[in-house]
Amino acid sequence: MSVVVVGASLAGFSLVRDLRERGYDGSITVVGDEVHPPYDRPPLSKEFLHGEVDIALGDTDDPGTRWLLGHRAIEITSTASGPGVALDDGTVVAGRSLVLATGARARSLPGAQGLGGIHTLRTVDDARAIRAALHTARTVVIIGAGLIGAEIASTAATLGVQVTIVELANDPLSVVFGPRLGALCADLHAANGVRLRTGVAVAEFLGDEHVSGVRLTDGSLLTADAVIIGIGAIPNTEWAQGSPVAIDNGFVTDSQCRTTVPDIYAIGDCARAYHDALGSHHRCEHWSNATTQARIAAAAIVGAPPAHLPSTYFWSRQYGRMIQFAGNRRPDDAVxxxxxxxxxxxxxxxxxxxxxxxxxxxxxxxxxxxxxxxxIERRPSAIATP
Incomplete structure (x- = not known):
């Protein structure tokens, strides 16, 4: 039996590790579109922006695992060996099981393409470009007051950059934490000299070859030496649109990460998994979700008992503060x-x-x-979310 993994980031790397820990000794092929060995993404919006830090996830020298880095999957195929993928160089890799871990890409905005100084953050190369910009810019505009935008704003502020965050919602992070605790996190910006503009969107980017400013929908103008867009991510599923795998805001899976096609699994940011306790599907982009789904898929592949699905956990470092959240909240929960x-x-x-x-x-x-x-983890009822 062999396993093919499409995606060489946290979810894919974790799956390889978990399969080996469960005693799987068959061959594994991992396809990754980046040339970099697997690395951890959370530091990219935090300490990595201050300087080079070790973000490697671990060794890739397992003799039974082949890493095809710098190759992009373009199609899901069916072969005599089982499900597989065609790559951009014309080769096909197949195995008894296929795991889709293609992640997601950063959303952008109209007018951002082709204008220098406008960045999104998803890869280590993105982070290096943002780090270079933060070390030379005097004024930075960050679009989006979510966790990534807030973390970058925190780093920029410590570097002495004048920062303005633009957020369409009137109450940043209220969807994540609720209005009371969302406001508490938003107040950290003002307390650290970062300006927060809410309830307004970007009308246009100004500049010739390089961005010079951002005009907002209320008519106001913000000067900017650099702009960073942090407005969420889009699951990387388009390459598989012609396959029989169901896609709806991600590869649709059951609670054990199995897609609608036998022997094909999906994990991480690209997966929209079913939660038994909820009776619905959800796509989650948190670090802990990628590692959890890797464990679940590894158990399913080797025929082990179903792995436990814990409740949500994530953290964020902003302005020297450690923000942590665990569990699953509903809008009407008491705080x-x-x-x-x-x-x-x-x-x-x-x-x-x-x-x-x-x-x-x-x-x-x-x-x-x-x-x-x-x-909370010991309480089954805590797993339910809206």
Missing amino acids: RFIDGDPSTPSCTALYERAGEPVAVFAIDNARLFTRYRKQ
Whole structure:
């Protein structure tokens, strides 16, 4: 039995590791469109922007695993050996099982293409370009006040750059944390000298060959030596549109990461997986989701008992603060501070449903956060989300 993995980032790398840990000793072929060995993406919006740091995920010298880096999959195929993919150089690789881990790409905006100084962040090469821009720019405009935009703004501010964040929503991060805790995170920008413009969008980018400013929909003009767009990502599924694999905002899978085609799995940012407790499909772009789905798919491939699907967990470092979240919240959940409050240097809050904790949020309180995260993970009801 052989396994083919399309995608050499965190999800694909984790799948290889998990298969080996489960005793799988067959051949594995990993296809990656980047020439770089597998690397970790979270540091790209944080410490990597200050300088080169080690982001390698680990060794790729397993003799039973072949890494085809710098090759792009263009089509899913069916062969006598099983499902496979055709590559951009004309070769076909196939195996008993095929795992799709092609990730996602950063969204952009009209008018951004072809104008120097406008960046998105997805790859290590993107991060190097942004780092170079932040070390020379005086003014930077960041489009999008999500976690990535906030982390880049934090880094830029520490470098002495004048930063303005533009966000279409009136309440940044309220979808993620709810309005009360979302506002707490948004307040960190003002406290660190970063200007936040909400409820307004980009009307046009100004400049000839290089961006010089951004005009907003309210008519105001922001000067900019550099612009960074952080407005989400699009799953990389177009290359497989002609296949029988179901695609709907990602490769559609069951709770064990199996697509609608036998022996084809999907994991990570490109997968829209079914959650048994929810009765619906969801696509998640968090680091922890990629590693979790790799474990689930590895178990399914080797025929092991189904792996446990934990609740959501993610973290963000902004302005020297550590923000953590675990669990799954609904808009109508009650929020209760169990340590500190929005006015204190650190705080921890629980999201409660019918009097039971279903999620936990903390700023600079890892000990208490970890205690309640473990408590929530032990509760089956905590896995449900809207």
